[in-house]
Amino acid sequence: MTANPDSRAFRDALGSFATGVTIVTATDAEGRDVGLTASSFNSVSLDPPMILWSLARSSQSMAAFREAAHFAVHILAADQDPLSNRFAKSGTDKFADVPIERGEGGVPLLTGCSARFECRTAYQYEGGDHIIFVGEVTRFDRYERPPLIFHGGRYALAARKAQALSAGGAIEQPAGSFGEDFLGYLLGRAHFQLYARMQASLGAHGLDAWDHFILSVLGIGDGRSIAEIEAVIGYTGAHATPERVRSLAARGILSADPDGGRLWLTEQGRKTLVELTAAAKAAEEDALGAFDENETALLKHLLKHVIRSTDPGLPDPWLATAEQGA
Amino acid sequence: MTANPDSRAFRDALGSFATGVTIVTATDAEGRDVGLTASSFNSVSLDPPMILWSLARSSQSMAAFREAAHFAVHILAADQDPLSNRFAKSGTDKFADVPIERGEGGVPLLTGCSARFECRTAYQYEGGDHIIFVGEVTRFDRYERPPLIFHGGRYALAARKAQALSAGGAIEQPAGSFGEDFLGYLLGRAHFQLYARMQASLGAHGLDAWDHFILSVLGIGDGRSIAEIEAVIGYTGAHATPERVRSLAARGILSADPDGGRLWLTEQGRKTLVELTAAAKAAEEDALGAFDENETALLKHLLKHVIRSTDPGLPDPWLATAEQGA
Numbered sequence: 001m002t003a004n005p006d007s008r009a010f011r012d013a014l015g016s017f018a019t020g021v022t023i024v025t026a027t028d029a030e031g032r033d034v035g036l037t038a039s040s041f042n043s044v045s046l047d048p049p050m051i052l053w054s055l056a057r058s059s060q061s062m063a064a065f066r067e068a069a070h071f072a073v074h075i076l077a078a079d080q081d082p083l084s085n086r087f088a089k090s091g092t093d094k095f096a097d098v099p100i101e102r103g104e105g106g107v108p109l110l111t112g113c114s115a116r117f118e119c120r121t122a123y124q125y126e127g128g129d130h131i132i133f134v135g136e137v138t139r140f141d142r143y144e145r146p147p148l149i150f151h152g153g154r155y156a157l158a159a160r161k162a163q164a165l166s167a168g169g170a171i172e173q174p175a176g177s178f179g180e181d182f183l184g185y186l187l188g189r190a191h192f193q194l195y196a197r198m199q200a201s202l203g204a205h206g207l208d209a210w211d212h213f214i215l216s217v218l219g220i221g222d223g224r225s226i227a228e229i230e231a232v233i234g235y236t237g238a239h240a241t242p243e244r245v246r247s248l249a250a251r252g253i254l255s256a257d258p259d260g261g262r263l264w265l266t267e268q269g270r271k272t273l274v275e276l277t278a279a280a281k282a283a284e285e286d287a288l289g290a291f292d293e294n295e296t297a298l299l300k301h302l303l304k305h306v307i308r309s310t311d312p313g314l315p316d317p318w319l320a321t322a323e324q325g326a
Numbered sequence: 327m328t329a330n331p332d333s334r335a336f337r338d339a340l341g342s343f344a345t346g347v348t349i350v351t352a353t354d355a356e357g358r359d360v361g362l363t364a365s366s367f368n369s370v371s372l373d374p375p376m377i378l379w380s381l382a383r384s385s386q387s388m389a390a391f392r393e394a395a396h397f398a399v400h401i402l403a404a405d406q407d408p409l410s411n412r413f414a415k416s417g418t419d420k421f422a423d424v425p426i427e428r429g430e431g432g433v434p435l436l437t438g439c440s441a442r443f444e445c446r447t448a449y450q451y452e453g454g455d456h457i458i459f460v461g462e463v464t465r466f467d468r469y470e471r472p473p474l475i476f477h478g479g480r481y482a483l484a485a486r487k488a489q490a491l492s493a494g495g496a497i498e499q500p501a502g503s504f505g506e507d508f509l510g511y512l513l514g515r516a517h518f519q520l521y522a523r524m525q526a527s528l529g530a531h532g533l534d535a536w537d538h539f540i541l542s543v544l545g546i547g548d549g550r551s552i553a554e555i556e557a558v559i560g561y562t563g564a565h566a567t568p569e570r571v572r573s574l575a576a577r578g579i580l581s582a583d584p585d586g587g588r589l590w591l592t593e594q595g596r597k598t599l600v601e602l603t604a605a606a607k608a609a610e611e612d613a614l615g616a617f618d619e620n621e622t623a624l625l626k627h628l629l630k631h632v633i634r635s636t637d638p639g640l641p642d643p644w645l646a647t648a649e650q651g652a
Contacts, residue, residue: 013468014369014377016401016441017346018475018484042366043340044380045454051340052380052458054370075342115342125451127460128371132378134453142339147477149344149484156484158344158475159624161407177545178603180644183610184520186629191517192562193636194510209563219503236518237535277504284509287636295628298485302617302625303512310519310613318506 018151021080023087024053025108026071028064033095033108036061037088039150040130041073049137051117054130060090062131068121070105071135075115077145078294081155083110084148104138115142146294159295187306190287197283198276205272210238211248212276215265218254219273220317223262232317344477347406349413350379351434352397354390359421359434362387363414365476366456367399375463377443380456386416388457394447396431397461401441403471404620407481409436410474430464441468472620485621513632516613523609524602531598536564537574538602541591544580545599546643549588558643 025035036059044050051073055065065071076084087094101109103118110116119135126132149156178185195209202212213233218224224232229240245263248254253269256262265273288296351361362385370376377399381391391397402410413420427435429444436442445461452458475482504511521535528538539559544550550558555566571589574580579595582588591599614622 009468010372010375010463010466013441013443013466016468016473017348017367017369018473019345019368020343020477022343040368040370041343042345042368042380043343044366044458045456046336048454049336050454050456052378052453054368054378115339117339123452125458125460126449127378128374128376128462130371130376132370132451132458132460134451134458136454137336140336140339142335142342147342147344149475151346151473151484154486156486158477158482158484159628161481161483161627177542177599178606180630181626182606183613183626184524184606186626186633187513187517187520188562190629190632190636191513193633193638193640194513196561196638197636198510216503235522236514273503280504280508280510283636287509287632290631290635291628295631298624299628299632300507300509300512302485302621302628303516304506305616305621306516306613306625307512307519309616310516310523310609312519312522314519 012152015152018149018156020114021076021084021148021150021155022053023074023076023083023110024055024065024071025074025110026065026068027106027108028061029067031106032064033100034061034064035087035094035108035110037084041075044134049140050122050134051119051137052132052134054127054132056130058129065133066124066131068105068107070103070107071119071121071133072103072107072109073117073119073135074110074113076148077112077114077143078148078157078297080112080148083112084155112145113143114145114147116140146292146297157294157298157301159298160292183306194283194287197286198279201276201279205276206251207272207276210240210244213238214240214244214248215253215269215273215276217317218263218265219270219277221319222264223257225262228315229263231315235312235314338478341478344475344482346440347402347410347474347476347481348379349400349402349409349436350381350391350397351400351436352391352394353432353434354387355393357432358390359426360387360390361413361420361434361436363410367401370460375466376448376460377445377463378458378460380453380458382456384455391459392450392457394431394433396429396433397445397447397459398429398433398435399443399445399461400436400439402474403438403440403469404474404483404623406438406474409438410481438471439469440471440473442466472618472623483620483624483627485624486618509632520609520613523612524605527602527605531602532577533598533602536566536570539564540566540570540574541579541595541599541602543643544589544591545596545603547645548590549583551588554641555589557641561638561640 019039022038022041023035024038028034038053041053044052099111103109117137118139119137122136123134124131149158214229217229217232226240249256252266253272255264255266345365348364348367349361350364354360364379367379370378381388425437429435443463444465445463448462449460450457475484540555543555543558552566575582578592579598581590581592
């Protein structure tokens with residue numbers, strides 16, 4: 001496509017390049033703090049240490065950065081999209097209630113970033129409707145925080161690329177079969193392997209998975225009826241049958257409300273559930289051991305998308321039953 | 327930290343900024359193709375349309391780019407890490423067997439990228455130990471391919487940030503309970519909801535989940551013994567009991583090898599499995615409907631990490647049983 005500066009298509013093509021998100025700060029000639037969100041950052045030189053970013057000539061902050069001898073670039077962390085949004089808008093007091101430190105030349109330094117670079121302005125170059133600012137880095141900090149990413153006009157999170165799991169990816173599959181990239185297989189295997197780690201704890205209490213599901217629902221919110229429990233767990237194939245409920249009650253784990261047939265965890269039931277949940281959380285930690293914070297967040301985000309798109313209309317287990325009915 | 331150009335720490339801090347990956351190409355004064363991998367790309371100007379990237383003065387390709395009137399920048403797609411690795415190494419014929427097209431000025435253009443920009447060299451600026459090349463974009467192409475990302479010295483994939491699933495994230499949990507961010511809950515709910523979509527197909531064939539697991543293992547590789555099937559599915563709680571196998575055989579879905587007790591899918595069994603797998607794949611498509619290609623790849627990558635870290639030592643279901651024993 002021939003480049004047309006006004007075209008949405010050109011901006012979209014530029015958006016194909018993923019970047020981190022930065023906030024660049026300085027002080028203007030009157031000593032006021034200025035700052036703005038920029039994704040046009042990149043590294044330039046190691047010796048001397050230099051970075052660059054570019055700013056639209058039309059920016060309200062252009063005069064301040066043109067005259068500033070120092071500026072600071074903050075690489076934003078994955079949870080700093082609200083800060084990114086705030087510094088992307090003009091006309092507000094961007095620094096209100098934002099904790100800041102002071103760098104060389106009084107430059108305001110933000111906290112909670114993945115990295116930040118304090119710079120002396122080295123060059124200002126022509127770049128069409130932008131000015132390219134090249135800074136020599138005088139000080140920098142780095143924190144082990146996963147990065148915020150911008151791609152295709154949206155915020156994103158990143159995770160390392162993984163290797164193949166087994167030969168299943170490479171071998172041609174017989175008709176009616178599937179390979180290791182089949183979501184149903186991956187979800188099932190991950191679920192059952194993780195859940196298998198619970199078996200010892202369940203066995204020690206003489207409980208099985210269905211019992212565990214019933215106790216978990218009551219653990220989130222006590223006093224539900226069998227029908228309400230079924231509505232929450234039925235899609236798994238588990239059932240709160242009257243026999244099962246009677247057996248749990250006989251063992252002192254549940255008590256049933258005499259009038260309404262509602263179920264409550266006993267003190268022993270709550271204690272049992274605390275032990276089971278501790279086992280489940282230990283299994284989760286094992287399962288996520290190889291992940292960084294970002295990968296864990298991403299997996300959970302993506303599973304939520306799958307849960308939303310396959311939801312048969314389950315009640316929210318975390319809302320009180322009274323609210324659901326209202 | 328005070329900037330020290332030789333320090334690993336400075337490079338690590340720069341690596342906190344995530345970027346896409348590009349390959350920049352041109353032809354040298356003798357008409358030979360040159361190209362290299364660079365993450366130092368960024369957009370500069372919309373009107374005129376301009377981009378920039380920087381190159382180490384020490385690069386073998388410096389002379390070629392210094393003299394080139396035209397160059398092209400290719401934004402690499404998620405599956406192009408092998409191409410990125412190839413163009414990052416010097417001393418090999420980088421273009422051998424790589425399909426290329428020709429752009430303005432004879433510049434070699436690579437295929438399979440997310441986007442590419444053909445440029446006229448507009449400026450070359452000093453940038454410490456690098457030269458900053460600013461190109462005016464004369465033509466560009468964009469393809470709907472997810473991007474390859476580079477962060478912290480490694481390749482990565484990206485996915486959009488997601489919203490909260492339910493009230494569970496915000497409400498304080500009682501002791502022994504868990505919130506919606508608990509991996510066991512998310513995996514279980516995603517698995518059971520997806521699997522519930524199979525129930526109609528299973529019911530139509532008079533089969534249940536355990537039957538389906540047995541048929542699936544035989545679908546991947548026929549002729550396994552009951553013990554071999556158990557080794558693959560036992561962790562799910564499903565069992566290939568003799569009664570179950572007899573029932574499947576009586577219905578003409580399986581046949582048992584008379585001498586060794588090995589099981590084979592009949593023609594009818596294979597046909598049944600093809601229908602079940604079609605239902606499962608339709609459920610997968612529904613479940614992944616809201617995802618772009620990158621998010622799907624990421625979810626699967628992350629599930630493989632979980633499967634690896636929770637693997638009790640299962641045999642690879644896709645390897646022939648003879649190979650497993652060997």
